[in-house]
Amino acid sequence: MKETLAKDLDKFVLRLPDGLRDRIKAAAEMNNRSMNAEIVTTLEGAYPRPISLEEVVADVRTSIAMLKKFKGKTLLMSLADDLDHLMLDISRSAEMSPEEREAAKEHAYNHGKFTRFVPPED
Incomplete structure (x- = not known):
């Protein structure tokens, strides 16, 4: 499996409404993930990879x-x-x-x- 380097990933600056960061942090802690992993997992669920x-x-x-x-x-x-x-x-x-x-x-x-x-x- 090819390792993806951080410099090769897309980066996106996001402004969050008040309180959303804390909710994401709480969900990430519950799921034993980083906040980034929690956000990516949530987005992948909402926007799944197109299936051929x-x-x-x-x-x-x-x-x-x-x-x-x-x-x-x-x-x-x-x-x-x-x-x-x-x-x-x-x-x-x-x-x-x-x-x-x-x-x-x-x-x-x-x-x-x-x-x-x-x-x-x-």
Whole structure:
């Protein structure tokens, strides 16, 4: 794993509202992290790394393989979740036109969880 030097990291000066620094410090202490690590962890949660379409497709393929092997209701719902996420991830792709992204997002919201599909009992 390549070590990242402090001089190679992006730096950003931030003005915080009164009291926010103390709240961040308290959260960092509770989580046994530095304030910087707490802020970075929080920002990464709010702004996750974009997942490539290849990664999402691989996840869906894994779910399909598991589904074929076990055929359980839980796995069917997991597959439905994966497909919902796939459509949402497609809707966030920078490679698509705004119209295509909007259509993918609308499809995910309209057909999420495959509401017309009733899985068999385990």
